[in-house]
Amino acid sequence: MILDIIVAVLLVSGGAFCFVAGLGLVRMQDVYLRMHAATKAATLGTGLILAGVAVYFAEVATEIRALIAIVFLVITAPVAAHMIGRTAYKNRVPMWEGTTIDEWDGQVPPRADPSPTHSERTSK
Amino acid sequence: MIDLGLGLVGWATAVCLVLVILGMALGFVRMLLGPTLPDRVVGLDMLTVLMVAFAAAYAIAVDETAFLDVAIVLALVGFLGTVAFARYADRRAAEDEAAGKTHPTEEHRQ
Numbered sequence: 041m042i043l044d045i046i047v048a049v050l051l052v053s054g055g056a057f058c059f060v061a062g063l064g065l066v067r068m069q070d071v072y073l074r075m076h077a078a079t080k081a082a083t084l085g086t087g088l089i090l091a092g093v094a095v096y097f098a099e100v101a102t103e104i105r106a107l108i109a110i111v112f113l114v115i116t117a118p119v120a121a122h123m124i125g126r127t128a129y130k131n132r133v134p135m136w137e138g139t140t141i142d143e144w145d146g147q148v149p150p151r152a153d154p155s156p157t158h159s160e161r162t163s164k
Numbered sequence: 165m166i167d168l169g170l171g172l173v174g175w176a177t178a179v180c181l182v183l184v185i186l187g188m189a190l191g192f193v194r195m196l197l198g199p200t201l202p203d204r205v206v207g208l209d210m211l212t213v214l215m216v217a218f219a220a221a222y223a224i225a226v227d228e229t230a231f232l233d234v235a236i237v238l239a240l241v242g243f244l245g246t247v248a249f250a251r252y253a254d255r256r257a258a259e260d261e262a263a264g265k266t267h268p269t270e271e272h273r274q
Binding site: 045047051052054055056060061062066071075085090096101106108109113116119120127128131133 | 171172180186187188193194202203206213216220223233239240254257
């Protein structure tokens with residue numbers, strides 16, 4: 041019974057975080073703010089739901105698989121968000137006018153990938 | 165509350181599935197609206213994460229642990245897809261700059 045309550049709380053709160061992530065994705069002002077909602081809230085919501093699954097199926101094999109899924113999400117979500125954010129900044133996606141700090145200050149840094157682009161290769 | 169014979173966990177699972185589906189719908193709205201390519205990649209990234217959540221909740225709904233494997237594989241493939249899309253957007257911006265277009269994303273390209 042207590043386990044049922046724990047599972048129910050984990051599932052509903054996880055679902056609520058997933059919904060809030062979608063809400064933030066639609067309502068936030070620019071890419072960088074939207075990424076903040078999508079990455080953190082969606083990862084936390086999914087992690088809570090997976091924790092609920094681990095509690096519900098009280099067997100070691102399932103709990104380990106849920107734990108692997110959580111660990112994998114927590115490792116990959118920041119990497120993916122970092123790549124999207126760097127790409128957006130290099131693409132000069134405009135920031136919201138309320139943004140106060142831009143540490144690169146409009147100077148797009150040199151590309152991390154110095155290999156020639158496709159059009160450079162084909163133009164020779 | 166109407167008694168559908170679901171029990172506490174059954175109701176919690178139903179509410180959770182509905183909330184996740186609403187979140188996926190909002191993420192899909194962002195994917196359709198854009199306005200830039202990184203916006204769409206962010207929406208796609210969140211859609212795959214929410215698909216993992218849906219698979220996990222569905223494992224409880226049908227009492228079948230095999231859907232947890234689906235969740236793990238979806239997390240793997242979704243991460244690869246996001247990284248590939250980010251690389252693609254980066255490379256296309258480099259090509260546009262090499263072709264002499266300044267500020268490539270300011271005219272909300274598709």
